[in-house]
Amino acid sequence: xxxxxxxxxxxxxxxxxxxxxxxxxxxxxxxxxxxxxxxxxxxxxxxxxxxxxxxxxxxxxxxxxxxxxxxxxxxxxxxxxxxxxxxxxxxxxxxxxxxxxxxxxxxxxxxxxxxxxxxxxxxxxxxxxxxxxxx
Numbered sequence: 237x238x239x240x241x242x243x244x245x246x247x248x249x250x251x252x253x254x255x256x257x258x259x260x261x262x263x264x265x266x267x268x269x270x271x272x273x274x275x276x277x278x279x280x281x282x283x284x285x286x287x288x289x290x291x292x293x294x295x296x297x298x299x300x301x302x303x304x305x306x307x308x309x310x311x312x313x314x315x316x317x318x319x320x321x322x323x324x325x326x327x328x329x330x331x332x333x334x335x336x337x338x339x340x341x342x343x344x345x346x347x348x349x350x351x352x353x354x355x356x357x358x359x360x361x362x363x364x365x366x367x368x369x370x371x
Contacts, residue, residue: 314346
């Protein structure tokens with residue numbers, strides 16, 4: 237395996253300007269040492285932006301959409317679960333196996349999920365119509 241050396245473009249430009257190297261085609265010669273190097277392109281800078289203009293916006297909208305779907309699914313599951321618990325509690329209370337003096341309290345997690353769902357919907361609408369704080 238041959239040794240490989242990386243010369244930064246700024247250094248090559250300076251050496252060429254100071255006439256310290258000769259560049260003939262793909263060959264670089266250091267005049268002071270007489271060393272010869274074969275020039276190959278190691279990197280290529282891409283011109284312009286690498287991403288389309290709306291890439292970040294679309295990614296954000298996608299994440300918000302996934303969050304909305306997850307929250308809606310969680311809310312529906314929680315409501316169905318609580319409905320089943322309340323139905324079972326009524327059955328146990330009507331059969332006399334359970335005192336029916338307390339009710340289930342409202343779920344703090346459900347309230348928080350609904351609030352987050354509303355924020356997500358507001359964010360999607362704000363981005364879609366380019367109005368509001370999320371643009």
